Amino acid sequence: MGTTGETIVRKTFEAGTEIFIEGDEGDIAYVIESGQVAISKDIDGRDIVLGTVGPQGVFGEMALLDNMPRMATATALEDTVCVCVPADVFRREMKKADALMNALVIGLINNLRNAPAFIARSLEVLAEATSGADEAQSERGLRDAVRRVIRESR
Numbered sequence: 424m425g426t427t428g429e430t431i432v433r434k435t436f437e438a439g440t441e442i443f444i445e446g447d448e449g450d451i452a453y454v455i456e457s458g459q460v461a462i463s464k465d466i467d468g469r470d471i472v473l474g475t476v477g478p479q480g481v482f483g484e485m486a487l488l489d490n491m492p493r494m495a496t497a498t499a500l501e502d503t504v505c506v507c508v509p510a511d512v513f514r515r516e517m518k519k520a521d522a523l524m525n526a527l528v529i530g531l532i533n534n535l536r537n538a539p540a541f542i543a544r545s546l547e548v549l550a551e552a553t554s555g556a557d558e559a560q561s562e563r564g565l566r567d568a569v570r571r572v573i574r575e576s577r
Contacts, residue, residue: 429511436499447493449486450510458503464495487513488532
């Protein structure tokens with residue numbers, strides 16, 4: 424069972440099933456009725472679990488909001504029942520929301536999409552700041568590095 428056009432349906436995913444894969448086009452958002460889903464990302468050839476989503480949780484919505492490919496893979500950790508919301512229905516409901524709220528949600532999605540690059544840069548700066556330093560130098564270096572990352576993010 425899947426979605427057809429503007430029909431909202433329930434779908435059961437067996438444990439281990441990849442619901443969608445990083446890079447896929449996003450045409451459905453999912454609301455979990457029962458079960459649990461892992462959200463993971465391929466980083467340097469390693470599958471890193473970013474988090475899990477359980478009952479009443481939503482996943483897959485980001486691609487519907489910004490029309491970008493899926494930024495992660497969703498895998499059922501156990502038998503999972505989801506309500507599948509097609510893009511047309513999702514977008515129609517979003518249009519009914521207040522324009523300010525829509526802008527805030529889109530801004531949040533953009534921030535989330537940019538978070539991995541920000542975190543990676545932060546780790547690089549922190550590693551540089553503490554490389555080969557004694558404890559006192561490391562502490563000063565960390566403080567300076569944090570200030571630098573904050574400045575760069577503005």
